[in-house]
Amino acid sequence: MHIEFLVEEPSTEVALNFIVPKIIGNTHTLKIHNFQNKDRLLKRLPERMKAYANFVPDDWRIVILVDEDRCDCQELKRKLCDASSVVTKQKGNIVLHRIAVEELESWFIGDVTAIRAEYEKIPISLCQQAKFRNPDTIKGGTWEQLDKILKKYGYQTGLQKIDFAEKVSPHMDVENNLSKSFQIFRDGLRSIIK
Template identity: 80%
Template sequence: MHIEFLVEEYSTEVTLKIIVPKIIGDNHSFLIHNFQNKDRLLKKLPERMNAYAKFVPEDWRIVVVVDQDRDDCLELKKFLCDASSVVTQQKGNIVLHRIAVEELESWFLGDISAICAEYKKIPISLCQQKGFRNPDTIKGGTWEQLDRILKKYGYETGLQKIDFAQKVAPYMDVENNQSKSFQVFRNGLKSIIS
């Protein structure tokens, strides 16, 4: 099976290149298409799905991953489903839409151990604090929260998204992540290859 990923930014691409094989194993191929930003991905999604509807083979799956940001989750999901309906109508249920709540950084905050493996000054006890038991509920931006944590523990440059993804994603335990949106992503990915 082959999976086409459509993502909004490079840090998501970097992260998926590292964690997807941990989820689906080595028997499947995948390719990640980075649209550079969310607006561009959403704008080009209907056109891309029309193209897929014309040629996609039976053993392909399509996964769209976007950040929720401050969008209404239900409205965003509806837009993604509507944009993909041409593929679903012609090829069946081969498209998976996943929303990182509130942003991709919540997936990292769902695995404090992975962060601590690279950033040794950050205490592992952070994961026991109330706000980090379900990182998808962090208000005011998970990017901003992660940036504050890094600076608080002496990493003066704060969060450099791509560098952070390259360093932390290899340590991520895909089976033990506290982010509900990550769990939904992981489980959905497993379901489309089974």
């Protein structure tokens, strides 16, 4: 099976290259299309989906992954579903729409052990603190919170998202992530390839 991923930014592309094989194994091919930002992805999505509807083989699946970014999740998912309806009408249920709540960084915060593999000064007890037990509910931006955590423990100034994804994603345990949006992504990906 081949899976086409449509993502909004480079750090998501980097992270998926490491975590997708952990979720579904190495027997599938994948191609990740990085649109550089969410607005560009949403703008180009209807045209891209029309193109897929015309040529996509039966053994292909399409996964659209965007950050919530404090948007209304239901409205955002409706936009994704509307844009891809041309494919589902012609090809069936081959499109998976997923939203990282609030941002991809919540998936990293959901796996403190993976973060500690590269940033060992961060305490393992971080995930036990009330604020971080459910990474998808962190207020004020998960990117900003992750940056504050790194600074608090003496690491870099200004989180470099791509660099962080390259360092932490290889260590992620896809079975034990505290982020509910990660769990939904993982389970949805497994179900769409069956």
